[in-house]
Amino acid sequence: MPAETMVRADVETLKSLNRDYINSVQTSDVRRFDEILAADFRCSNPDGSLVDRKGFLAQTARPVTITNLQAQDVEIRIFGDVAIIHARTTYTLADGRAGSGRYTDVWARQGGRWLAVSAHVTRC
Numbered sequence: 001m002p003a004e005t006m007v008r009a010d011v012e013t014l015k016s017l018n019r020d021y022i023n024s025v026q027t028s029d030v031r032r033f034d035e036i037l038a039a040d041f042r043c044s045n046p047d048g049s050l051v052d053r054k055g056f057l058a059q060t061a062r063p064v065t066i067t068n069l070q071a072q073d074v075e076i077r078i079f080g081d082v083a084i085i086h087a088r089t090t091y092t093l094a095d096g097r098a099g100s101g102r103y104t105d106v107w108a109r110q111g112g113r114w115l116a117v118s119a120h121v122t123r124c
Contacts, residue, residue, distance in 0.1 A: 007078060010114070014076050014083050014107060017114055021105065022089075026069040030061050038108065038115040046101065046123045056119075065094040071103075081109040100124045 017036060024032045034057065041053040051059065074087040085105045093099045106118040 010078055010083070011076055013114055014078075014085065015074070017107070017116075018071060018074060018076070018085050018087070018105070021116065022069060022071045024060070026064060026066075028060055028063055030057050033057060033060055036114075036116055038110060038117045041115075041117055041119075043119040044121065046121050066091040066099060068092045083107040083114065 020032055020036060023029065024036075037053050037056070039053065041056060043051050043056045045051065045059075069089060069091040071087045071089055074085065077084045077086075083106070085103075085107065087103055089101045089103060091099045101121060101123040103122070104120045105116055107114045108117045109115075
């Protein structure tokens with residue numbers, strides 16, 4: 001398969017995984033995260049804490065208080081077997097106010113499939 005075709009296929013796969021990631025945050029879908037997170041996954045939370053995979057899955061299991069979570073301005077950059085996704089988020093807080101933030105996720109091709117290895121989340 002030509003390299004350009006492979007890159008396009010990887011971008012489409014990563015777009016789909018990014019949608020799954022955002023949907024899993026909104027719906028507390030621990031099962032899906034269990035499928036797409038690497039064993040050594042780490043997440044930098046907006047409060048400055050750093051959690052490992054187990055901690056991230058535990059925090060994901062708690063129901064979220066936001067609604068209408070959307071990823072916007074998604075930028076996917078691929079560097080061989082590593083990809084970085086930058087995006088902006090918008091959502092509605094429990095009190096009805098609008099919220100927003102940014103995230104950067106790092107994905108690595110491991111065993112022939114893309115897995116999330118790192119996430120960094122900020123809120124505005």
